[in-house]
Amino acid sequence: MRSLIVLSAAVLTLFVAATAQAFCGFYVAKADSELFNEASQVVLVRDGKRTVITMVNDFKGDVSEFAMVVPVPTFIEREQINVGSQAVVDHLDAYTAPRLVEYFDSDPCQRVVYEMASPSARMDVDGAAVRRQKSLGVTVEASYTVGEYDILILSAKESNGLITWLNENEYRIPDGAERVIGSYLKQGMRFFVAKVNLEEQQKSGFSNLRPLQVAFESEKFMLPIRLGTLNARGKQDMYVYTLTRTGRVETTNYRTVRLPSNVELPVHVKGQFGDFYRTMFAKQSELANERGVFLEYAWDMAWCDPCAADPLTADELRSLGVFWLDKPGGKASRRGAAPLAQDVFVTRLHVRYDAEHFPEDLMLQETGDRENFQGRYIVRHAFEGADTCGMAEEYRASLIERQEREAKTLANLTGWDINDIRAQIPGLPIEVDEPWWKAIWN
Amino acid sequence: MSPRIPAIDPRYYQIAVLSTLVVYGTTTLGFGVRWENALSIVLAALGTQYLGSALLTRAAFDPLSAIITSLSLTLLFRTDVAMLAAFAGFIAIASKFLIRVRGKHVFNPANIAIVSLMFASDRAWISSGQWGSTTISAVLLIGLGLLVLTRAKRAETTIGFLVAFSSLLFARALWLGDPMSIPLHQLQNGALLVFAFFMISDPKTTPDTATGRWLYAALVAVLAYAIQFVLFIPNGPVIALAFAAPLVPLVDLLSKGHHYQWVASTAVTDTPKGVSNA
Numbered sequence: 001m002r003s004l005i006v007l008s009a010a011v012l013t014l015f016v017a018a019t020a021q022a023f024c025g026f027y028v029a030k031a032d033s034e035l036f037n038e039a040s041q042v043v044l045v046r047d048g049k050r051t052v053i054t055m056v057n058d059f060k061g062d063v064s065e066f067a068m069v070v071p072v073p074t075f076i077e078r079e080q081i082n083v084g085s086q087a088v089v090d091h092l093d094a095y096t097a098p099r100l101v102e103y104f105d106s107d108p109c110q111r112v113v114y115e116m117a118s119p120s121a122r123m124d125v126d127g128a129a130v131r132r133q134k135s136l137g138v139t140v141e142a143s144y145t146v147g148e149y150d151i152l153i154l155s156a157k158e159s160n161g162l163i164t165w166l167n168e169n170e171y172r173i174p175d176g177a178e179r180v181i182g183s184y185l186k187q188g189m190r191f192f193v194a195k196v197n198l199e200e201q202q203k204s205g206f207s208n209l210r211p212l213q214v215a216f217e218s219e220k221f222m223l224p225i226r227l228g229t230l231n232a233r234g235k236q237d238m239y240v241y242t243l244t245r246t247g248r249v250e251t252t253n254y255r256t257v258r259l260p261s262n263v264e265l266p267v268h269v270k271g272q273f274g275d276f277y278r279t280m281f282a283k284q285s286e287l288a289n290e291r292g293v294f295l296e297y298a299w300d301m302a303w304c305d306p307c308a309a310d311p312l313t314a315d316e317l318r319s320l321g322v323f324w325l326d327k328p329g330g331k332a333s334r335r336g337a338a339p340l341a342q343d344v345f346v347t348r349l350h351v352r353y354d355a356e357h358f359p360e361d362l363m364l365q366e367t368g369d370r371e372n373f374q375g376r377y378i379v380r381h382a383f384e385g386a387d388t389c390g391m392a393e394e395y396r397a398s399l400i401e402r403q404e405r406e407a408k409t410l411a412n413l414t415g416w417d418i419n420d421i422r423a424q425i426p427g428l429p430i431e432v433d434e435p436w437w438k439a440i441w442n
Numbered sequence: 443m444s445p446r447i448p449a450i451d452p453r454y455y456q457i458a459v460l461s462t463l464v465v466y467g468t469t470t471l472g473f474g475v476r477w478e479n480a481l482s483i484v485l486a487a488l489g490t491q492y493l494g495s496a497l498l499t500r501a502a503f504d505p506l507s508a509i510i511t512s513l514s515l516t517l518l519f520r521t522d523v524a525m526l527a528a529f530a531g532f533i534a535i536a537s538k539f540l541i542r543v544r545g546k547h548v549f550n551p552a553n554i555a556i557v558s559l560m561f562a563s564d565r566a567w568i569s570s571g572q573w574g575s576t577t578i579s580a581v582l583l584i585g586l587g588l589l590v591l592t593r594a595k596r597a598e599t600t601i602g603f604l605v606a607f608s609s610l611l612f613a614r615a616l617w618l619g620d621p622m623s624i625p626l627h628q629l630q631n632g633a634l635l636v637f638a639f640f641m642i643s644d645p646k647t648t649p650d651t652a653t654g655r656w657l658y659a660a661l662v663a664v665l666a667y668a669i670q671f672v673l674f675i676p677n678g679p680v681i682a683l684a685f686a687a688p689l690v691p692l693v694d695l696l697s698k699g700h701h702y703q704w705v706a707s708t709a710v711t712d713t714p715k716g717v718s719n720a
Contacts, residue, residue, distance in 0.1 A: 183618040219674040246564045247522075252676040253628065255574040258472060291574065359623040365676045368565035369522055 039237040041089055042223060043211075045321040046366070047245050052215045052321025054084050067171055068194040069162075071181075071227065073218035075190045076153055083147030084211040088316045092241050094309035096297035096348040098259070098375025100273045101306050105383040108395035147210055148201035152193040162191055174230035184224065215321060223362040229355035240349040240362070243322050248298040248369040249347040251362050256349070257292040259284055260413055264378045266406045268424045273377070279414040281350070290357045297348035298373040306376070317344055345370065382427075403428045453506045460513035460640065467517060473572055475516060479527035483519070484512045486531030494539040507551075508535055514552035514640060518633075518680075519559070521566045530555040530566075543691040546701055550644045550683060557684035560677075570677055573632025596645040598652050600638045602659025607634075607679070610667040637679045649690055650699030658693055662686045 043054040055070070163178050181191070194212055201209075223240060242249040250256035260280070269276050285292060301311050314325050322344055351362070382399055403425050411418040422428050464480075467473040491508035495501055511534045519530050534551035541548045559566040611625035628634075642648070642662060649655050662682050670678030 179619050183620050186618050221674075250569060250571060252569075252571045253631070254571055255471070256569075256571060289574070359621060359627050363676065365567070367520065367567040367569070368563070369520070369567075371522060 039239060040228070041093065041211075041239045041241070043089060043092065043241045043243065043320050044223070044249075044364075045243045045323070046221060047324055049217045049219055050215075050323065051218060051221070052213060052323065054089060054211045054213045054320055056086070056089050056211045067166075067169075068212070069166075069191055069227070070194065070212065070214065071184050071189050071191050071224045072214055072216055073189055073220045073222075074216045076192055076214060076216060078146070078151065078153060080215045081146055081151050081153075081192070082213040082215070083149060084213045085319055086208065086210055088312070088319050089211055091309060091312055091316060092320070092346070093239070095304065095307070095311060096241060096299075096346060097308045098261075098277060098296055098377070099306060099308040100270060100377045100379065102267075102270060102379045102381065104381045105395075105399075107383055107385055107388075108391045109387070109389040148197055149209075149212065150195040150197045152195065162193075166193075174227075176230050177227060180226045180230065183226075189224070213321060215323075221364045221366070223364065225353060225358060225361055226355075229353065229358065235352050235354045238351050238353065240347075240351070242347045242349070242364070242366075243301070243317065243320060243344050244347070244366050245324065245343055245345065246370075247345055247367050248295075248371070248373075249349070249364055249366050250295075251293045251349070252365050253360055253363045254291055254293050254351075254358070255288060256295055257284070257288050258295045258373060259350075259375050261373070261375050262378070263409050263413070264380060264402070264406050265410050266403065266421060266425050267379045267381055269377070269410065270379050276377075276410070276414060279416070281352070283413065283415050285352050290352070292351075293362070294350045295347070295373060296350050296375045297346065298369070298371070299346055300370065300372065301344035301346050304374075400428065451506065453510055456510050456640070457506070457513065460510065460517060463636070464513060464517055467572070471572055471574060473517075473569070474520075476522070476524070476527075478524045479519075479521065480512075480516045482524045482528035483515045483531040484509075486528040487512045487515070487535050490532050490535035490539075494535060498539050507538075511535060511551045511555075515555060517636070518552065518568050519556050519566065520569055521559075521563075523563075523565050526559060526563060526566055530559055533558060544694070546691070546694075547647060548690065549687045550641055550647045553641055553680060553683050554687070557681055560681075568633075568677055568680065570631065570633035573636070596643065596648065596655065598655035599648045599659045600643045602656045603642050603663050603679075604638050606660045606663030607666060610663060614667075614671060633677075634679060637683075641680070642683055647687060647690060649693040649697065650701060651694075651697040654690075654693040654697040654699070657697075658686065658690065661689065 041056040045052040045054075053072075162181055163173065166173055184191075196209065225238070228236065228238075265276070281294070284294065288294075301317070304311060312320075318325055324343065351358070380402070382403075383395065387393070387396070404422075407418060407421045407425060407428065410416065410421050464475065468475045487508040488505055491505065492503050495503045512531060515527075515530050515534060519527065521527055521530075534555035537549050537554050538547045538551050556566075556568060560568065608625065608629055611628050612622070614620075615622060615625045642659065649658050662679070665682035665686055666678040668678075669675050669681050675681065
């Protein structure tokens with residue numbers, strides 16, 4: 001029996017050990033999508049009715065047994081389908097990932113006047129050229145090739161027989177798929193089936209399946225998730241990156257919630273940032289009654305501060321389908337540098353969903369909100385040097401207060417035991433919460 | 443039927459409920475209400491109300507309705523441009539004074555401000571998803587809303603709209619073969635309930651007779667459904683109301699009744715207001 005994957009996608013990401021310098025702090029770690037198992041990634045580019053969707057596939061297994069059914073709002077022709085680059089999606093993931101920044105306290109006995117740098121990390125043109133070379137797979141393949149995939153575009157009439165076709169070709173269909181497919185067909189949605197062409201896949205030299213891209217025009221700004229909930233694998237994580245022109249994207253039929261951000265945490269979180277982020281996300285998801293869609297990043301693509309990774313180049317953005325950017329060959333390209341990526345607003349949404357809490361597809365809308373938002377977590381290192389003046393005493397006292405505050409913040413965000421946290425902070429007295437009556441006569 | 447409880451202007455209840463929702467939305471649901479927007483809206487609405495009363499009517503300045511409009515706009519209207527927020531306050535109240543048929547204003551003030559600015563600018567939007575769909579808050583909203591309604595005595599529009607709109611949602615689910623959890627999820631939307639209880643219910647801009655109001659409510663529901671599920675434009679109900687409002691004078695012509703007064707003029711000393719809204 002063959003298996004069937006329905007609009008789900010995987011994280012085949014390589015760890016990019018990027019380190020970027022930023023304003024008054026250093027970026028040290030990021031919580032990218034590979035933290036979460038079974039996380040799929042979708043990039044949605046949209047302006048007006050024009051939409052380009054990139055789906056990262058999470059299929060792990062024998063590719064000859066693999067087929068993907070992709071629901072799309074309109075009938076699709078062969079030329080509307082493309083195979084994208086995993087590297088670009090990875091770059092987008094790294095750029096938008098929640099980040100940990102660290103600061104070092106200065107010697108309280110030395111008064112230093114800081115000259116503050118401009119609070120932006122707008123990328124420079126020279127740097128962009130280098131980064132373009134670093135990024136793999138930026139070149140977009142000829143639009144007529146569909147890479148390692150055999151795409152079976154079923155006409156409207158044949159789509160009705162989709163189930164029959166799948167059955168005849170021995171694909172295992174998840175329970176309830178028929179009903180959902182029937183509903184989608186009545187709503188005017190269409191499907192295509194992607195199978196792996198083994199010969200082409202060997203020729204391509206990629207061991208992993210690359211993302212599939214589809215360009216179409218539709219009034220519907222939505223993401224069909226219902227088929228994906230049928231796999232009965234429990235809750236799944238999905239990252240939706242949207243690239244738009246006006247502003248932030250949000251869901252209209254579920255709450256879009258901003259994750260707690262810009263909070264100061266104990267220094268030891270640096271060593272367990274992934275663990276912290278996973279736990280915090282689970283806690284916040286619970287607080288939103290498991291029906292929240294979480295905003296992790298909303299930013300103008302031209303810059304970042306601090307940068308978890310550099311902004312995407314114009315070429316990378318075009319490969320994701322940002323069709324409104326100038327074609328290469330403009331002034332900047334002739335000088336050998338990529339034009340500054342602009343006029344693109346990126347939103348990163350993280351949703352943990354299942355059929356029970358997300359019965360309806362995600363309906364999206366673009367808002368006029370251009371306010372920047374990022375998941376940013378701060379650790380501050382205490383001054384390690386010797387105390388050489390009276391000011392130091394004051395500093396040490398305030399340090400204890402601060403560390404206690406940070407411990408409480410961490411406990412609140414994650415639900416971890418406050419005393420376990422305190423024990424990991426050197427110099428912080430552990431206040432064991434004894435019953436009040438123990439202190440009366442003793 | 444005259445009210446047994448001493449007649450209190452129901453707009454005080456509306457102000458209390460809407461203020462509660464603004465506080466709840468800002469503190470608990472993360473509405474991201476900008477204080478400068480709220481201030482711009484209130485100042486523009488009250489200023490326009492003052493000028494309108496002084497220049498266009500002989501009525502005394504009555505801030506209640508303008509406050510309700512300001513609260514509705516603060517609750518629903520989103521923009522990151524404070525000028526647009528002020529403009530919303532102005533359009534809302536100005537429409538009340540300027541667009542009138544037979545002594546009755548045509549548009550719900552907050553509604554026409556939101557819809558016209560949403561179409562005119564890409565920097566204005568409403569966040570219907572932000573209300574979430576938790577049953578508890580839905581029930582809370584219904585309870586609070588009903589309180590307002592029973593005082594306002596014109597529940598037909600709210601009930602009519604909700605019944606018609608939910609029927610359409612359930613019918614759609616049946617036709618598509620979808621599980622009933624989908625229409626239930628769609629109905630548990632706080633924004634929909636706020637619309638039903640606080641916007642379409644506005645007694646000043648709905649038809650004068652009960653029959654007219656049932657008819658009107660059903661019409662708004664059908665339009666809302668078409669906008670959201672045929673044209674795939676989000677926020678169907680809010681947009682539908684703006685397009686249906688010009689039909690109210692026609693409905694009134696066919697089915698004649700009395701204009702609504704916020705406070706029965708015989709019951710209290712306060713004079714009825716010629717120009718008000720919800």
